[in-house]
Amino acid sequence: DTQMTQSPSSLSASVGDRVTITCRASQPVSNYVSWYQQKSGKAPKVLIYAASTLQSGVPLRFRGSRSGTDFTLTINNLQPEDFATYFCQQTYNLPWTFGQGTKVEF
Amino acid sequence: QVQLQESGPGLVKPSETLSLICTVSRGSIRSYYWSWVRQAAGKGLEWIGRISTSGRVDYNPSLETRVTMAIDTSKNQVSLNVNSVNVADAAMYFCARVFYNGYESHFDYWGQGTPVAVSS
Numbered sequence: 073d074t075q076m077t078q079s080p081s082s083l084s085a086s087v088g089d090r091v092t093i094t095c096r097a098s099q100p101v102s103n104y105v106s107w108y109q110q111k112s113g114k115a116p117k118v119l120i121y122a123a124s125t126l127q128s129g130v131p132l133r134f135r136g137s138r139s140g141t142d143f144t145l146t147i148n149n150l151q152p153e154d155f156a157t158y159f160c161q162q163t164y165n166l167p168w169t170f171g172q173g174t175k176v177e178f
Numbered sequence: 179q180v181q182l183q184e185s186g187p188g189l190v191k192p193s194e195t196l197s198l199i200c201t202v203s204r205g206s207i208r209s210y211y212w213s214w215v216r217q218a219a220g221k222g223l224e225w226i227g228r229i230s231t232s233g234r235v236d237y238n239p240s241l242e243t244r245v246t247m248a249i250d251t252s253k254n255q256v257s258l259n260v261n262s263v264n265v266a267d268a269a270m271y272f273c274a275r276v277f278y279n280g281y282e283s284h285f286d287y288w289g290q291g292t293p294v295a296v297s298s
Contacts, residue, residue: 073239106284108223115272115288116223122282159223163283167238168213170223 074099076160078171085176089150093174095160097141104164107136107145110173111156119158120145150176180205182273182289189295190267196260200273200289203254207231211276212256213285214247216269224269228276229256268296 075098085091095105103123108116118127120136123143133148147154155178160171186198200212214226227237229247237245246259260267270293274285 102282104282108285115274115290116285117288118284118286121277121284122279127286161223161225161284166236167240168225168228170225172222 073167074101074162074165074169076162076169076171078160078174080174081172082175082177084178085150086178087150087152091147091150091154091176093145093147093158093160093176095143095145095171097143097162099165100141101162101164103138104162105136105138105143106161106163107134107143108159108161109154109156110159116159147176180275180287182275182287184271184273184289184292186271186292186294188293189297190263191298192264192296193262196258196263196267196294198258198271198273198292198294200256200258201254202256202275207249207251207254207256211278211283212249213274213276214256214258215272215274215285216267217272217291218266218269221269226258226271263296265296268294270294 077096105123107120110116123138124136135146137144157173157175159173181203183201190196208231211228213228229235248257270291272291273289275287277286
């Protein structure tokens with residue numbers, strides 16, 4: 073399986089901060105990486121797909137990037153509604169796999 | 179917009195079969211793949227498998243021997259069966275639509291999930 077090693081597992085931040093979350097794939101996944109936001113008790117919501125394409129309706133403060141097998145989600149100017157857990161996912165190799173998640177909290 | 183609604187028994191006994199249904203509304207089930215994903219309490223997301231509207235399936239090898247997915251296009255439903263359940267199968271189960279844009283796939287719509295507990 074393709075391991076998606078996500079870091080950090082949690083982080084503390086404040087409103088207005090810039091937050092960076094990283095996923096490293098254990099093998100090539102091209103740019104077939106998506107990022108999801110999940111709030112407590114809710115279904116995940118896609119933010120970014122194809123490594124850097126913003127899903128329609130998602131604020132521009134969310135940005136995705138890729139460097140080889142390293143993928144980064146950056147949240148600029150963190151807003152109160154951004155406190156949540158974030159997951160990366162690769163859909164290049166079967167089985168599709170997710171990172172372990174990063175909880176962004178105060 | 180498309181809505182997905184999972185339904186299931188809530189509680190299953192060990193060694194029995196778990197059966198879940200995902201009903202798709204406000205959109206067609208055709209021309210998409212559909213996936214099941216589960217999440218144990220406080221844990222990460224685990225992809226279970228995907229099914230096309232023609233019935234082609236791909237399962238996670240970790241569950242492949244116990245999982246069956248099916249699709250009923252006349253009812254706009256996708257089903258998931260997990261047999262010989264054990265406590266490790268207790269989780270929130272989500273169904274999701276797979277959006278394929280010609281080169282990559284991602285989940286663009288999710289259901290709210292249905293909880294499954296395993297206990298005698």
